[in-house]
Amino acid sequence: MLAFIARRLGVMVATMLALTFVVFTLVNLEPNLRKLALEQNNNRMSSEAVDIWLDANGYRRPLIVRYGEWLGNTLTGEMGRSTRFRKPVVDILPERLGYTGILAFWVMITMVPGALIIGVLAGMREGSKTDRSLSILSIATTATPEYVSGIIFTVIFASWLGLLKGVAKAGDISFENFTLPVMTMSLYGMGYIARMTRASMAEVMTSQYIRTARLKGLSFGAIVVKHALRNALIAPFTVIMLQFPWLLTGVVIVEKLFNYKGFGWVLVEAADNNDIDLLLACSIVSVAVVIVTQLISDVGYAYLNPRIRVR
Amino acid sequence: MEPLGAFEIWAGVIGRFWPVWLGMAIIMGGSFAFKRRLGLYGRLYDSGVGMVGLGIVLFWVLTAIFPELIATFDPLEQFFSIKRKPPGTIETETGIAAYFGGDNLGRDLFSRMVHGSTFVLTVAPAATLVAYMVGIALGLPAGYFGRKMDAVLTFIANLVLAFPVILLFYLLVTPGVRETAIPNVMSGVFFAFPIIFFGMLFYSRYYARPRLLAIQMAVTAILGAWLYAGLVFDADPLGIVRLEPNELNIFAAVVFASSPGVFRIVRGLTMDIKTRDYVAAAQTRGENPWYIMLWEILPNARGPLIVDACLRIGYTTILLGTLGFFGLGLAPESPDWGSMINQTRGFIRIAPTIVLPQTIALAMLVLGLNLLADGLREQSLKD
Numbered sequence: 185m186l187a188f189i190a191r192r193l194g195v196m197v198a199t200m201l202a203l204t205f206v207v208f209t210l211v212n213l214e215p216n217l218r219k220l221a222l223e224q225n226n227n228r229m230s231s232e233a234v235d236i237w238l239d240a241n242g243y244r245r246p247l248i249v250r251y252g253e254w255l256g257n258t259l260t261g262e263m264g265r266s267t268r269f270r271k272p273v274v275d276i277l278p279e280r281l282g283y284t285g286i287l288a289f290w291v292m293i294t295m296v297p298g299a300l301i302i303g304v305l306a307g308m309r310e311g312s313k314t315d316r317s318l319s320i321l322s323i324a325t326t327a328t329p330e331y332v333s334g335i336i337f338t339v340i341f342a343s344w345l346g347l348l349k350g351v352a353k354a355g356d357i358s359f360e361n362f363t364l365p366v367m368t369m370s371l372y373g374m375g376y377i378a379r380m381t382r383a384s385m386a387e388v389m390t391s392q393y394i395r396t397a398r399l400k401g402l403s404f405g406a407i408v409v410k411h412a413l414r415n416a417l418i419a420p421f422t423v424i425m426l427q428f429p430w431l432l433t434g435v436v437i438v439e440k441l442f443n444y445k446g447f448g449w450v451l452v453e454a455a456d457n458n459d460i461d462l463l464l465a466c467s468i469v470s471v472a473v474v475i476v477t478q479l480i481s482d483v484g485y486a487y488l489n490p491r492i493r494v495r
Numbered sequence: 496m497e498p499l500g501a502f503e504i505w506a507g508v509i510g511r512f513w514p515v516w517l518g519m520a521i522i523m524g525g526s527f528a529f530k531r532r533l534g535l536y537g538r539l540y541d542s543g544v545g546m547v548g549l550g551i552v553l554f555w556v557l558t559a560i561f562p563e564l565i566a567t568f569d570p571l572e573q574f575f576s577i578k579r580k581p582p583g584t585i586e587t588e589t590g591i592a593a594y595f596g597g598d599n600l601g602r603d604l605f606s607r608m609v610h611g612s613t614f615v616l617t618v619a620p621a622a623t624l625v626a627y628m629v630g631i632a633l634g635l636p637a638g639y640f641g642r643k644m645d646a647v648l649t650f651i652a653n654l655v656l657a658f659p660v661i662l663l664f665y666l667l668v669t670p671g672v673r674e675t676a677i678p679n680v681m682s683g684v685f686f687a688f689p690i691i692f693f694g695m696l697f698y699s700r701y702y703a704r705p706r707l708l709a710i711q712m713a714v715t716a717i718l719g720a721w722l723y724a725g726l727v728f729d730a731d732p733l734g735i736v737r738l739e740p741n742e743l744n745i746f747a748a749v750v751f752a753s754s755p756g757v758f759r760i761v762r763g764l765t766m767d768i769k770t771r772d773y774v775a776a777a778q779t780r781g782e783n784p785w786y787i788m789l790w791e792i793l794p795n796a797r798g799p800l801i802v803d804a805c806l807r808i809g810y811t812t813i814l815l816g817t818l819g820f821f822g823l824g825l826a827p828e829s830p831d832w833g834s835m836i837n838q839t840r841g842f843i844r845i846a847p848t849i850v851l852p853q854t855i856a857l858a859m860l861v862l863g864l865n866l867l868a869d870g871l872r873e874q875s876l877k878d
Contacts, residue, residue: 195650202654207666215671320544323869327862329813331820331833332854335840343847433661437820441840452821455665467666470659478657 185486192482196475207467208251211460217243219458223267258468264461268453273465276450281469284435284446287369290362291431295370296377296424303381303420308408310386319382325375330437334368338441352442365442369434373427377420384419388412418488425481429474499583499592508594508605514564515557522553535801538874545870551863555856558609559616566606567591570830573601579846595852598835599842607830608852614831615860618742619811622749623804628689629750630757635788637758638765649762652755660752660814661821667748668824673740681747683727685754690719699786745824749814753807760803764796771795798875802868809864816857832857 221234221243229237238244257263263273306318325333341348341364352365388394389412397407436448443449447466454462499507509516523546530537539545558565568574568591576587577597585592586603595604637645655663672678697711725736726743738746768774769792777787819825819833827834835853842849 198650199654199657203657206654207662210666210672213671213675213677215674219671319869320866323865324862327809327865328858329816329861331816331836332858335836335843335850335854338843339847339851343843429657429659432659433817436659436661437817440821451662451665455669458671463665467662470662471657474657474659 188486189483192479196479199475200471203471204255204468205251207464207471208254209247211463211467212243212247212250216458216460220267220460223458254464258465263465266454266459266462268457268459268462273462276462277447277465277469280445280447280450283444284439284448287362287365287438287444287446288431288435290366291369291373291434294366295374298370299374299377300381300417300420302374302378304385304408304413304416306378307382307385307416308389308404308412310389315382319379322375322378322382325371326379327375328372330368330372330434331441333371334364334438334441337364337368352444365438365444368441369431369438372434373430377423377427380423381416381420385412385416388416418485421488422481422485425477425484428477432470432473498581498585499594501583504583504592504594507592511565511567511594511605512554512558514561515554518557518561519550519553523550535798535871535875538877539867539870542870542873544866545874548863548866548868548870551859552867555612555860555863556616559612562610562613566603566609567594568603568606570602570607570610571828572603574603575601577601577603579842579849581846582848596846596848598839598849600838604835604839604849604852607835608832608856610830611832611835611853612856612860614829615812615815615857618746618749618815619808622746623753623808623811625685625689625746626750626754626757626807627800627804628692629685629754630759630761631793632688632692632695633754634758634761635765635792636784638762639769639784639788639792641766645762648758652758655751655755656759658752661817663752664748664814664818664821664823667751668744668818673744678740678744678747679727681751682743685747685750686723686727690715690723693719695785696789699783699789702783739826741824741826745815745818748824749811752814753811756807757803760799761796764799765792768792768795802872802875805864805868805871809861809868812857812861812864 217238218234221237222229225233225237242250261274263277265271266273266276269276302318302322306315306322309315328336347360348364349360352361394407394412397411398404402411432448435446436451438444439446439448440452447469450462451466451470453459454466523540526533526537527540530540539549568586568589574586574588574593574597577584577593578601579599580593580596582594582596583592584596593603593605595608598604598607633648637648666672667677693715694712697708697715701708701711721731721733722736725731726738729737729740731737765788773795774787774791777791782791815831816833816836819831819835820837822834822837825831825834827838832853836850836857839849839853
């Protein structure tokens with residue numbers, strides 16, 4: 185197990201280095217740098233002056249040297265200054281990540297149990313009416329991206345019924361404020377997890393040991409809860425963990441849609457305003473989130489499923 | 496003038512879609528009559544879900560083919576009298592009703608929604624197709640040979656998959672990137688794969704028949720070079736095939752984002768199928784590995800690949816909508832659904848219905864593709 189985790193960690197570090205290098209290159213493309221130079225000097229600069237400015241500020245050194253320098257700074261917690269917010273990046277990110285964390289927490293809390301219940305109910309009697317209708321329901325939710333469902337919900341609940349607010353303020357955890365973003369995000373992911381759970385549940389229900397349990401005369405409810413559930417939930421575990429990267433994209437869309445000033449909103453602001461240091465910091469955070477969840481999902485899957493540990 | 500009532504609006508809209516209904520009646524009626532002879536496609540008509548999905552997809556495909564016949568206005572023309580007006584308002588200059596009302600600049604939402612389908616239904620299937628070529632051309636050898644090649648390709652695929660899609664788009668689809676050669680290089684690499692794919696496909700099977708092979712290779716090379724010149728270098732001598740720089744940028748980014756997924760699926764299927772007896776038989780005959788991959792393994796993997804392609808076109812539609820929603824890459828006046836959502840969503844308070852046509856259209860198309868995939872999966876599992 186330890187060797188397995190060590191190997192995974194190695195791959196993770198390599199991935200991290202490769203991805204940050206790609207991001208670094210893309211953010212530091214020539215047009216972006218020129219734009220930065222102009223912005224920093226009130227847009228009054230000739231082409232030669234831009235070149236001189238870039239030279240003087242060290243932007244003309246080889247990319248790999250600058251990447252190494254940036255990496256060293258980042259590892260020691262020095263992430264540069266945001267030009268959009270006029271604050272050090274280190275002061276901005278933790279607060280915003282906290283707001284997004286609260287949002288993600290509520291999304292997970294509503295999405296995961298809901299999806300598991302739908303999946304188990306649909307999968308325990310494959311082909312039944314309940315199964316068909318729940319499956320179509322989950323297909324419908326996966327077919328509605330956040331920017332579609334969010335807008336439809338806003339029209340219904342905020343404009344027509346006037347029950348909820350169409351904008352969500354960060355840090356204010358109230359029903360009125362949080363329902364729309366949480367509902368929008370959890371609905372899109374719910375269908376996918378529910379389908380995975382259903383498939384895995386349906387597979388388990390056809391296995392030999394369930395037949396044995398049934399022949400022993402156990403009740404259907406006892407079979408589902410005591411025997412089927414534990415094995416059926418291994419596969420959805422990976423899927424749930426792999427939902428985090430998706431959650432990140434969802435967060436960006438939903439935060440922009442409801443003007444919730446969390447991490448996703450900061451990322452959009454940084455990208456729209458050519459805020460190089462902040463965008464790099466946001467990228468490293470999002471890439472780290474994705475890779476760490478992949479690691480947890482791999483290790484967790486090996487832990488839950490003894491059959492693949494042998495390799 | 497009096498605005499139209501709800502009944503008149505829907506009657507008018509349904510009437511405007513007459514070419515679509517006619518086309519659907521011909522295609523679906525004809526296929527239903529001969530469904531026993533049409534293989535997997537014919538068996539779709541036995542499953543309710545599959546038929547509904549197919550119906551929705553056909554509806555939008557036909558709309559995308561005949562937008563001029565269906566739309567009532569020009570999608571870009573602005574009329575003051577329908578600006579931010581509710582559905583059914585009559586435009587005063589022309590006396591034509593704006594069935595779904597006007598958008599924030601006074602353009603007819605119904606016509607824009609109809610015209611928007613053309614963009615989505617050209618780019619999404621085309622990008623998926625190219626992503627498939629890339630995924631197949633790399634996934635087959637990775638799964639078949641394994642070892643080093645597999646390790647390297649899988650690592651690269653995982654790299655791309657670890658990128659949050661939204662970040663990828665924010666970095667790749669920008670005016671800054673368009674000033675560099677990155678989109679051209681990327682699409683240059685991606686569009687080379689279809690040519691390599693067809694070249695290998697014909698070579699591996701017909702290398703013993705030089706005359707036939709020469710014809711096939713010539714056709715592949717000429718068609719390939721023509722499309723390649725037009726799409727990548729914008730230098731089509733006939734001037735038919737061309738992409739705007741921003742469209743090329745979007746296309747390259749979308750293919751880049753979706754080909755690793757295809758690669759993974761193809762690789763997994765290849766690793767499964769290469770253990771079958773017919774592959775062993777071909778190996779014993781001494782067939783070329785590429786022949787085995789392209790003519791033995793690939794045709795036997797088609798079931799799951801077709802299902803996945805349907806889902807992936809739906810997912811690409813969502814991606815294109817996301818790009819439009821963030822205002823990335825697309826021209827501001829373009830009538831694609833994502834940009835329409837982005838531009839109108841600020842006016843929900845004034846006219847709540849202003850965002851509905853494009854959002855519902857997008858969700859409907861993706862739902863149709865998902866239902867179609869579900870029906871196909873169900874029917875292909877039956878035998």
